[in-house]
Amino acid sequence: MFFNEEFETLPRPALEALQLKRLQSALERVYSNVPFYKASFDAADVKPSDVGGLEDLQKLPFTTKQDMRDSYPYGLFATPMEEIVRIHASSGTTGKPTVVGYTQKDISIWTDLMARSFVAAGAHKGDIIHNAYGYGLFTGGLGAHYGAERLGASVIPISGGNTKRQIMIMQDFGSTVLTCTPSYSLFMAEEAQTEGIDFKKLKLRVGIFGAEPWSEAMRNEIEEKLNLSAIDIYGLSEIMGPGVAIECIEAKRGLHIWEDHFIPEIINPTTGERLPEGERGELVITTITKQGIPLIRYRTRDITSLTYEPCICGRTHARITRMSGRSDDMLIIRGVNVFPSQIEAILVSIEGIEPHYMLIVDRQGTLDTLTVQVEVSVQLFSDEIKVLQALSRRVEKEIKDMLGVTCTAKLVEPKTIQRSEGKATRVIDNRKLS
Amino acid sequence: MKVEQISIFIENKSGRLAEITRILGDAEINIRALSLADTSDFGILRLIVNDCAKANSVLKEKGFTVSKTEVVAVEVPDRPGGLSAILKTLDREEINVEYMYAFVERCGGNAVIIFRFDETDKAIAALTAQHFNILEGSRLYNM
Numbered sequence: 001m002f003f004n005e006e007f008e009t010l011p012r013p014a015l016e017a018l019q020l021k022r023l024q025s026a027l028e029r030v031y032s033n034v035p036f037y038k039a040s041f042d043a044a045d046v047k048p049s050d051v052g053g054l055e056d057l058q059k060l061p062f063t064t065k066q067d068m069r070d071s072y073p074y075g076l077f078a079t080p081m082e083e084i085v086r087i088h089a090s091s092g093t094t095g096k097p098t099v100v101g102y103t104q105k106d107i108s109i110w111t112d113l114m115a116r117s118f119v120a121a122g123a124h125k126g127d128i129i130h131n132a133y134g135y136g137l138f139t140g141g142l143g144a145h146y147g148a149e150r151l152g153a154s155v156i157p158i159s160g161g162n163t164k165r166q167i168m169i170m171q172d173f174g175s176t177v178l179t180c181t182p183s184y185s186l187f188m189a190e191e192a193q194t195e196g197i198d199f200k201k202l203k204l205r206v207g208i209f210g211a212e213p214w215s216e217a218m219r220n221e222i223e224e225k226l227n228l229s230a231i232d233i234y235g236l237s238e239i240m241g242p243g244v245a246i247e248c249i250e251a252k253r254g255l256h257i258w259e260d261h262f263i264p265e266i267i268n269p270t271t272g273e274r275l276p277e278g279e280r281g282e283l284v285i286t287t288i289t290k291q292g293i294p295l296i297r298y299r300t301r302d303i304t305s306l307t308y309e310p311c312i313c314g315r316t317h318a319r320i321t322r323m324s325g326r327s328d329d330m331l332i333i334r335g336v337n338v339f340p341s342q343i344e345a346i347l348v349s350i351e352g353i354e355p356h357y358m359l360i361v362d363r364q365g366t367l368d369t370l371t372v373q374v375e376v377s378v379q380l381f382s383d384e385i386k387v388l389q390a391l392s393r394r395v396e397k398e399i400k401d402m403l404g405v406t407c408t409a410k411l412v413e414p415k416t417i418q419r420s421e422g423k424a425t426r427v428i429d430n431r432k433l434s
Numbered sequence: 435m436k437v438e439q440i441s442i443f444i445e446n447k448s449g450r451l452a453e454i455t456r457i458l459g460d461a462e463i464n465i466r467a468l469s470l471a472d473t474s475d476f477g478i479l480r481l482i483v484n485d486c487a488k489a490n491s492v493l494k495e496k497g498f499t500v501s502k503t504e505v506v507a508v509e510v511p512d513r514p515g516g517l518s519a520i521l522k523t524l525d526r527e528e529i530n531v532e533y534m535y536a537f538v539e540r541c542g543g544n545a546v547i548i549f550r551f552d553e554t555d556k557a558i559a560a561l562t563a564q565h566f567n568i569l570e571g572s573r574l575y576n577m
Contacts, residue, residue, distance in 0.1 A: 376443050376476075381499045383441040383478060383550070384532055385471050392475075411476050413445045415497045 003119040003151070004112065007260050008315050012308070015316060019263055020054050022288035027051055027060075030294050033078040036071055037296065057263065057286060058274055062297045065098060068238060073099040076293050084292055089137045090237045090337065097137070100237050101292040107146070109289055113258050114147020114243035120256060120315070121231040122206045122249035123177045125152035130175035130204075132166060132184065133211070134335075135159045139241030140211055144179045147243060153177070160184065163191045174203045178228065181335040182209040182218055186366030189225040200227040206249070208233050210242055211335045212368075213323050232322060238298055239285050245320055251312050254319030261289045264318060265297070266306050280305045283320060301330065331361055331427060333368045336405050340426040343372060346398050352379040353395075356417045362430040370407040372399065375414045435558050436504040437548070437571040438486040442479045443499040446472070454479060454493065461492045466574050467548060469535035480535070482507075482548065484575045504554055507574055509567035510536075510545040517547065520566060527560040529553055539577070546574075 002008045010018070027048035030037040041047065044061045051057065068076060077084065085104050089097035102110065123129065129148040133140030141159055148155035156173060158166060160180070166188060169175070178185060185207055192199050204226060210233035222230045234255050235242035244262060245255035257264050262285050266275045269282040283300045304320045311319060331338045340359055347353045353374055360371040374395060382388055388411060395409035444450040451470070458465065464484040471478045483489045486502065493500045510516040524531065532550040539546050546569060551557040561568060 376499050378499055378501065381441075381443050381501050383439075383480065383501055383503045385473060385478060388443075388476065388478075389473065411443075411445075413443060413450075413497070414499055416445070 001119050001122075001124065002314075003116040008116060008317065010260065010316055012316055015259055016054060018260055019288060022260075023054070023057065023263060023286065024048065024051060026286075026288045026290075026294050027296065029291075030078055030296060034076055034294075036067065036076055054263070057265070057297065060297055062272065062284065062299050063295050064299050065238070065301070068098040069096060072096050074101065076295070077101050078294050079103055079291050086142075088139045088142075088237050088241065090139075098238060100139075103291040106240075106290055106292050109261060110143060110240050110243065111146040111150045113240070113261065114143055115150040116258065117233060117243040117246040118147055118151050118153070118177075118208070120246050120248045120313070121177075121208050121233070122229060123148075123151065123153060123208075127151075127153040127176045127205075128174055128203075129153045129155045129177040129179065130158060130166075130170055130173075131155055132158055132160055132178065132180035133242070139235065139237040140335075143235065143241035143243060144208070148177075163188055164195065167192050167195060167197055170202055170204065171197060176203050176205050178204055178207045178226070180207075180209065181211045182214040182222060182230070183212060183334060183363075183366050183368060185209060185222055185226060185230075186218075189222075190366060199225060202227070204228045206231060208246070210234060212332045216322070234302075234320065234323065236300060236302075238293075238295060239287060239300070240290070244285070248311065248313040248315060254307060254311075254321050256311070256313075256315050256317040256319055257285075259317045262287055264306055264320065266304070267299075269299075269301075269303075277308060278305055280321075331359070331370075331429070333361060333370050333405050336403065338370070338403055338405055342403055343399060344426075346402055347372075347374065347395065350391075350394060350398065352377060357426065358417050359427045360430065361427065368431065370405060372396075372407050372409050373412045373417060374409060375417055376411045377414060435506070435562075435568050435570065436554065437482060437507045437569070437574055439503045439505045439548070439550075440481050440483065440486055440490055440493070441501050441503055442481070442493060444477045444479055446475055446477060451479065453496075454498070457492055457496055458483065458489055461488060463489045463492070466577055467535070467537045467546075469533075469548070471533065480533075480548075482574055486575070503550065506549045506551065506554060506558060506561075507569040507571075508547050508549060508561060509539070509569060510547055512544050516545070519564075520547070520561065523560055523564045523566070524551075524557060527556065529557045529560065 031048045040061045046059045083103045084101040086102040089099045131144050133144050135141030145155055189199055207228045207230045219230045232247045234245040245257035247255050265284040266281040267284050275281040283302045283304050284297050286296050287294050302323045304323050308318050347357055356375045358373040362369045392409040399407050467482040469480045490500050530552040534549045536545050536547045
């Protein structure tokens with residue numbers, strides 16, 4: 001089943017011709033409308049007209065998350081603000097989010113691509129889509145919502161949280177499709193079990209899970225416990241939001257990236273060189289139809305590989321494999337982006353805490369856990385238990401307030417956290433994802 | 435009238451207590467009294483030793499977080515209600531006990547309670563006025 005059969009199955013030569021035409025037009029647009037791109041193209045001594053074929057994309061400089069931060073909030077927008085109908089944002093390291101703007105046309109394309117994604121995942125008109133992605137600045141909730149409506153499904157805009165109510169509504173409203181983070185789906189299954197509700201008796205048929213890395217083993221567990229077909233979806237707010245790529249239910253082998261709107265590349269994250277098909281590296285995406293904030297060769301920091309092999313579903317669009325990590329140190333904990341540097345900034349703002357800390361990420365049952373180890377210096381040390389416990393609680397509260405992530409602060413003896421001359425290891429990630 | 439106590443932060447992992455007592459033993463420091471307060475993650479070891487300054491410096495040298503605290507040692511009459519009488523006095527004066535621990539004096543056979551008060555001087559005054567026997571630090575260190 002397709003939502004837009006013509007474009008989803010476009011033969012590769014036609015698809016590539018369309019990509020080139022759209023790329024050239026996008027390059028002209030950013031070069032004349034976005035001072036950042038004029039400066040970066042000029043610095044690399046390339047003009048939009050130098051791009052005569054898709055392979056010439058490699059001549060262009062990258063765009064990074066740092067470039068977006070430096071242009072905060074609207075510096076990379078390519079249209080006047082009056083054309084922008086929606087603003088979303090994602091968390092950033094310094095407390096400043098990265099901001100994206102959408103024109104009416106951008107929203108319309110996003111909605112179409114999300115509807116395509118739903119169909120690829122096996123959803124259709126008549127489905128009751130239980131959308132437990134967060135609504136708000138985060139793109140997950142609204143992105144899935146619009147796509148579900150475009151599809152003609154009935155969407156329940158429940159957003160995240162209040163698990164008991166989620167389960168009650170799924171049961172009473174007869175939800176057939178669930179959209180949320182994979183870890184949350186398992187948490188729901190556990191909650192349902194303690195409530196004595198059998199997920200297998202619910203009408204759920206398909207789960208569309210994303211916004212955090214997960215594994216094949218986790219898919220098996222979800223499918224077993226929730227009695228549905230679990231589909232991996234990929235997206236990021238910088239590029240659009242959810243629906244940049246999705247697995248098809250026919251194959252469940254790799255995520256089709258909608259190439260009529262995005263050009264994917266895989267690069268060596270250290271050298272920046274493009275890697276051949278099948279090799280694992282950092283995903284770089286160029287948006288070729290976006291108006292509000294077109295991005296050229298955006299470094300996603302997500303590690304994956306790319307294949308152009310034909311898929312049994314009939315879609316001609318390339319597939320990326322499951323994300324296996326990030327090329328920078330960003331942690332995704334229960335769907336929330338956390339940078340160690342953010343935690344460091346919070347810790348050092350608490351009087352007496354030295355910047356020696358360690359973050360331990362684990363998965364207990366189905367939920368990610370974050371433990372922050374803090375060294376107890378002479379200055380912090382008190383002879384009284386309650387003072388030290390208050391310190392732990394303060395660390396936990398400040399991190400929760402600033403980053404929205406629940407953590408456990410653990411006080412450790414001085415000098416027990418490894419010191420390093422160069423780049424210190426700040427994170428131990430014990431989650432087994434592959 | 436006050437007794438010096440050293441407190442040491444210890445992580446809840448095996449061998450830490452053994453390590454501390456080994457360091458003190460090697461430095462020929464004698465432990466007079468001790469108490470261990472613990473939570474699931476960490477503990478605080480409180481010690482009265484014969485040479486507080488030396489214990490402090492050898493432990494710091496080995497990387498432990500150590501602090502000195504002033505506590506009060508009170509002799510408890512060896513009869514029913516002995517401790518109760520002390521606490522009653524403190525309660526009347528609205529003095530809070532942050533923590534306390536007990537040991538038995540080697541020579542006299544009486545129990546000795548080590549107190550950490552929120553208002554140490556006021557506590558000493560109140561207890562002295564009621565004729566409780568407060569032990570000098572030197573007596574404990576050289577017991």
